[in-house]
Amino acid sequence: MIRIEIIANRSVEENLLEAFRNEGVAKFYTKYPNVLGVGSTGPRMGDAVWPEENFALVIWCERDEISGIERALSAVKKQFPDEGIKLFLPEGTPAIPGPAPAELPELPPAEPEPAEPPPPEPEPMAKPAPSAVSENLRWPKPVSPPLSYGPEAENS
16 A cells, blocks of 8 residues: 645645546545645645645555546646645655565564663652741641730739
């Protein structure tokens, strides 16, 4: 299976999907509906200055399906020559059906990385010794009786 990507202006999305249906290709895909960026046809930022947006399709297909996808893209490009439509194929992928490129040699299995020892348990914190400051900060403090002023104080 080959992974291909298509980035196109959102204005041609329905036309492109219809062209795929007519060719019988790209039946399964992942769509990214709002793709912003700058390409060969200019910025697509979805804002007040550059209001247009793109969409992207990621398609996994067999090699022989690529030519049908290219025919569908060409038909839509002819219909909308000023809209950005790009097909991205993996490097070395022939655009027409043909023999697969030479297989890469099989890599030896990776050696497992040694497991890290678990971190040491933290030592319990020692309870600080009481100090004069901590004794004075204890809450609630005992309340002494209020001082009284006036004639009642003279009688006591």
